[in-house]
Amino acid sequence: MKLPRFLIPSIITLFFIIVLLPIFSMMVVPFFSEIPGSLASDCSLFDSRHLTLARNSLGLAVGTTALCLIIGVPLAFLLSRANLWGNGILSIISIIPILIPPYIHAIVWTNLNDYFKCIFHCDVHSLWGAMFVLTLAYFPFVALATQGGLRRIDRNMEEASLLYHGRWKTLTRITFPLVMPHIFSGAIFVFIFSLIDFCVPDILRVRVYPIEIFIQFSAFYNERAAALFSLPLIVIAILLIVLQRWYMKDRAYIQVSLGLAKEITYNLGWFIIPACCFFFIILGLSTILPLVVLLNTAGSFSNYSMIFSTSIEQILYSFILAFIGAVLVMSLSFFVSYIIERAKTLTGTLLGFASFIPLAIPAITLGMGLIKVWNQPVVSIIYGSSFIVILGYIARFIPFSTIIGIAGLKQINPCLEEAAFLSTARWIKVIRGIVVPLSQKSLAIGFFFVFILSFGELSTTLLIIPPGRQTIPIKIYNLMHYGAHQMVAALCLILILIIFSFSGLFLLLYKKFTKNIRCSL
Amino acid sequence: MLTVDNVSKKYGNVEILKCLTLEISPGEIMALVGPSGCGKTTLLRIIAGLENPDEGRVLIDGTEVSTKNKLVAPNKRSLSMIFQDLALWPHMTVEKNIEFVIKRDKLTRNNYRLKIDEILANVNLYGYNNRYPHELSGGERQRLAIARALASKPMYLLMDEPFSNLDTILKGELQDMVMELKDNFRIGIIYVTHNIEEVFVLADRIAIINKGIMEQIDYKEKVLNYPKNEFVRRLLKIR
Numbered sequence: 001m002k003l004p005r006f007l008i009p010s011i012i013t014l015f016f017i018i019v020l021l022p023i024f025s026m027m028v029v030p031f032f033s034e035i036p037g038s039l040a041s042d043c044s045l046f047d048s049r050h051l052t053l054a055r056n057s058l059g060l061a062v063g064t065t066a067l068c069l070i071i072g073v074p075l076a077f078l079l080s081r082a083n084l085w086g087n088g089i090l091s092i093i094s095i096i097p098i099l100i101p102p103y104i105h106a107i108v109w110t111n112l113n114d115y116f117k118c119i120f121h122c123d124v125h126s127l128w129g130a131m132f133v134l135t136l137a138y139f140p141f142v143a144l145a146t147q148g149g150l151r152r153i154d155r156n157m158e159e160a161s162l163l164y165h166g167r168w169k170t171l172t173r174i175t176f177p178l179v180m181p182h183i184f185s186g187a188i189f190v191f192i193f194s195l196i197d198f199c200v201p202d203i204l205r206v207r208v209y210p211i212e213i214f215i216q217f218s219a220f221y222n223e224r225a226a227a228l229f230s231l232p233l234i235v236i237a238i239l240l241i242v243l244q245r246w247y248m249k250d251r252a253y254i255q256v257s258l259g260l261a262k263e264i265t266y267n268l269g270w271f272i273i274p275a276c277c278f279f280f281i282i283l284g285l286s287t288i289l290p291l292v293v294l295l296n297t298a299g300s301f302s303n304y305s306m307i308f309s310t311s312i313e314q315i316l317y318s319f320i321l322a323f324i325g326a327v328l329v330m331s332l333s334f335f336v337s338y339i340i341e342r343a344k345t346l347t348g349t350l351l352g353f354a355s356f357i358p359l360a361i362p363a364i365t366l367g368m369g370l371i372k373v374w375n376q377p378v379v380s381i382i383y384g385s386s387f388i389v390i391l392g393y394i395a396r397f398i399p400f401s402t403i404i405g406i407a408g409l410k411q412i413n414p415c416l417e418e419a420a421f422l423s424t425a426r427w428i429k430v431i432r433g434i435v436v437p438l439s440q441k442s443l444a445i446g447f448f449f450v451f452i453l454s455f456g457e458l459s460t461t462l463l464i465i466p467p468g469r470q471t472i473p474i475k476i477y478n479l480m481h482y483g484a485h486q487m488v489a490a491l492c493l494i495l496i497l498i499i500f501s502f503s504g505l506f507l508l509l510y511k512k513f514t515k516n517i518r519c520s521l
Numbered sequence: 522m523l524t525v526d527n528v529s530k531k532y533g534n535v536e537i538l539k540c541l542t543l544e545i546s547p548g549e550i551m552a553l554v555g556p557s558g559c560g561k562t563t564l565l566r567i568i569a570g571l572e573n574p575d576e577g578r579v580l581i582d583g584t585e586v587s588t589k590n591k592l593v594a595p596n597k598r599s600l601s602m603i604f605q606d607l608a609l610w611p612h613m614t615v616e617k618n619i620e621f622v623i624k625r626d627k628l629t630r631n632n633y634r635l636k637i638d639e640i641l642a643n644v645n646l647y648g649y650n651n652r653y654p655h656e657l658s659g660g661e662r663q664r665l666a667i668a669r670a671l672a673s674k675p676m677y678l679l680m681d682e683p684f685s686n687l688d689t690i691l692k693g694e695l696q697d698m699v700m701e702l703k704d705n706f707r708i709g710i711i712y713v714t715h716n717i718e719e720v721f722v723l724a725d726r727i728a729i730i731n732k733g734i735m736e737q738i739d740y741k742e743k744v745l746n747y748p749k750n751e752f753v754r755r756l757l758k759i760r
Contacts, residue, residue: 156608159571163595163602164622164673173621177612 408442
């Protein structure tokens with residue numbers, strides 16, 4: 001189907017202004033800025049701290065990725081290929097850690113520092129501590145990517161091998177190599193997220209690049225130095241994204257299918273006991289323990305009622321911002337993914353790459369970029385209002401919704417659109433009548449993820465929140481620095497409760513919704 | 522002798538196979554014919570050991586290999602299968618696809634390579650060793666699938682509509698190849714197809730299945746001359 005002439009330029013312009021402009025503006029700051037002082041003097045900052053920061057940042061990213069692979073890959077195989085009782089429910093449970101923002105894990109483990117020291121013989125306020133905490137927050141990304149890959153493998157490939165070899169050889173020689181690009185993708189995402197994460201190292205007081213960027217910007221008001229410190233991270237992350245996209249080629253990152261094909265499962269025999277223990281230990285550390293610790297720290301019911309009554313405005317504000325942000329992200333990313341998936345031209349390929357760029361940008365740097373672009377006299381209405389936070393959500397989270405959108409579009413045969421186009425000349429009618437209804441599942445999943453991510457977002461919001469306003473994560477961050485541990489724990493629990501309730505509601509609606517789509521197909 | 526004895530299979534409440542029985546000897550080609558969804562592929566999967574029957578059993582040379590509670594692993598049945606979509610392993614070259622299924626026995630490295638070359642030459646793929654499946658044409662892929670299926674020296678070969686997407690010339694070439702293989706290696710072949718012409722070219726015997734029930738099983742001449750009922754007559758276009 002031929003896309004209308006106006007669509008591609010208008011979407012690309014919108015995408016450029018909202019997503020790419022803040023990023024590019026920060027990347028050119030070191031070279032074209034009018035800030036007093038020279039580039040050379042700012043570069044000298046690198047000499048003293050650069051090596052330590054690079055070592056810490058890379059060490060944190062490599063360590064977290066390795067640990068996430070050690071946990072995430074076996075977990076995905078266990079959930080997708082083993083004869084575990086209640087695989088479906090366990091798969092849903094395994095996603096729960098993703099719903100808890102990483103900084104809450106950091107807060108929890110700060111409270112458990114004594115136990116951490118006892119078990120691991122090191123302080124949680126260390127590189128190892130940060131690695132451990134980030135692993136608990138990010139291993140589901142590897143598990144989800146691997147599970148997506150396992151679901152995409154043609155069952156016949158594995159069965160063809162089973163005709164000649166046992167299950168172990170089939171698993172290692174056929175299944176594993178076929179799912180390797182997905183594992184690699186998950187690992188790259190975790191590596192980049194750990195490399196650019198600000199909140200966890202900040203809470204655990206680990207000196208990494210994002211912390212230095214924040215210090216340069218907010219303590220020394222040195223925008224150029226902050227931008228300079230961002231560059232190594234951005235270069236590494238972009239190189240990794242290029243590598244990852246080359247390796248993944250045209251594969252979808254996740255599976256948004258009806259899941260009708262039954263997957264091969266292996267009988268684990270007696271090994272099912274250690275496998276279940278592994279699953280429940282991971283679940284315990286990443287989900288149950290944080291809740292228990294927060295409950296214990298929050299103290300009496302009066303603390304909840306007090307923090308709730310003083311935070312209603314922030315809760316509503318966070319909810320409204322996240323909701324509007326998710327709707328707008330989905331609207332833009334729907335067209336972005338449609339162009340990437342259907343316009344098989346250079347423009348589509350470039351847009352595909354550009355849509356991944358925000359993943360490589362530290363949230364703090366993005367916040368600085370947003371300030372630089374929107375803090376201008378002509379558009380001051382944006383800078384001074386909540387709209388800048390929504391723009392921040394769009395710029396940060398559009399890669400996630402685009403990934404999901406592309407996965408959904410890949411499963412719609414273009415012939416369906418062509419058939420509709422033959423009977424109606426109106427492009428918008430085809431989109432409204434065919435593509436949107438068939439993409440409902442991916443749109444819903446995308447909306448859900450962006451909402452959850454926006455609701456818990458802290459790093460970018462920290463810089464761009466308008467005066468006199470607070471989101472829940474910002475309030476948690478501020479209370480934490482005042483040392484109000486009980487209030488922090490209570491508010492964290494309230495945040496988690498809202499996220500869990502929203503997720504539960506989404507799951508219920510999604511199930512009903514999926515049934516309707518199946519019936520309609 | 523491969524025997525399917527009173528095999529039944531259900532998916533949920535839907536009965537796919539109902540008390541189905543057949544036998545096939547080495548060196549014989551049996552065509553399984555029937556409309557879509559009649560249970561042909563399910564029957565092949567049960568014979569291959571990829572699924573258990575709910576009732577009945579499968580025997581290979583008198584040994585019980587599949588019952589409701591017993592399942593001899595597919596790799597211990599000395600049979601091969603060519604899947605409808607061929608299921609060539611995309612991350613392996615032509616040579617690796619063959620090497621993966623071959624039994625090394627006590628062959629030296631050189632003899633082993635010679636053996637792979639010989640197998641590839643048998644299906645006119647000599648010299649394609651380092652190509653990946655996606656670099657082959659449709660016909661070459663079919664030939665690779667046949668070569669892979671034969672590389673493990675099976676006693677029985679199960680073919681699930683292997684030539685369904687090929688043009689007439691290519692189909693003819695591959696049918697000749699299957700006939701040669703049958704004569705040279707004395708393999709028992711169960712061949713699922715929708716194509717009636719293919720049935721008459723390849724098959725020694727025909728099994729006609731409808732809604733999981735065996736309508737007729739016999740030598741092709743007999744089926745042609747004495748169709749058991751109207752369904753068989755219509756399916757085989759017998760006037």
